[in-house]
Amino acid sequence: MSWFITVFASALLLPPLSLILLGAGGLYLLSSRQRLGKWLIALALTLLCGLSMPILSDHLLAQFEHYPALDLSRLPQADAIVILGAGSYSDAPEYGGDTVSRYALERLRYGARLQRASHLPIVVTGGNPAGGTPEAYLMRDALMQDFNVPASRLEADSDTTWENARNTRAILPHTIKKIYLVTHAWHLPRAIYAFERAGFEVIPAGTAYSLARHISPLDFIPQPRGLTNSYFAIHEGIGLIWYRLKG
Structure with missing residues (x-):
């Protein structure tokens, strides 16, 4: 049950569900607070577009890639x-x-x-x-x-x-x-x-380093891969904060 609660809470904070909820909130507010509703819808669409671009999502993910790849010809001792x-x-x-x-x-x-x-x-x-x-x-x-x-x-x-x-x-x-x-x-x-x-x-x-490749013009076009990498980046950021708080 605790695993399910954790996954559900994560889904609420992470794209795409968080963006869907943000846009839905904007739609709900259109009748009563039109300006705020329009602003929330525009924000949701802007974030969806930006987070779906590989050029952005790969750089977000790369912020967690602090450790270089191993040199398999010169490995340190381990157990x-x-x-x-x-x-x-x-x-x-x-x-x-x-x-x-x-x-x-x-x-x-x-x-x-x-x-x-x-x-x-x-x-x-x-x-x-x-x-x-x-x-x-x-x-x-x-x-x-x-x-x-x-x-x-x-x-x-x-x-x-x-x-x-x-x-x-x-x-x-x-x-x-x-x-x-x-x-x-x-x-x-x-x-x-x-x-x-x-x-x-x-x-x-x-x-599987995210930036171990050449940049392509396609990286500036929103794609499912971009949204997936943004999901992982935000997930790792939230997870690292949570681990430091609990540990």
Whole structure:
């Protein structure tokens, strides 16, 4: 229930629902306070347009990409690799059931490459608060079936990044102190904060950097990808503030 409440509250604050509610509020006010209603509708449309432009959304997301990519030929010493879950693809007909989401697959691909370079054990972490097979089991299967890399340990009870950190610390021996933390580059600040608070020494291992490409004229045109990246950027900003308040 707490996970559902958190997701619902987040949806109210994040685009597109927050913009829909803002515009709907403007429509409601048109009959009684026309100027304010028009201003709210214009604001909602302006924000929707701006947040949907990749040129803006990518830069918003890049504000959280504080950590450079690892050089796999010169890796610092660590004890293990921890890969964070990123959702499931439920009832996938081509796979005959649940499997990892495309975002989780990006993390797993990089985690597998890091394992081949470091020869360290992999820990996968992620539950499934929405129901179905926990992410950790799906991640383990994808690692072995698609990359021929085993996962040494699974943490399958967590619903959030904060719980990923605490539950992972609980299942690992205290001799494992320094970890590579594999997640999206924009998710690293929040994830590192959670794992350091749980007692780990963290080496950032980011993947899928948002600005690792050339700018195109299409980046100035509103697109679904732009709104998705703005969603992630605002989500990370709110999440980081919340973690600092609670931790």
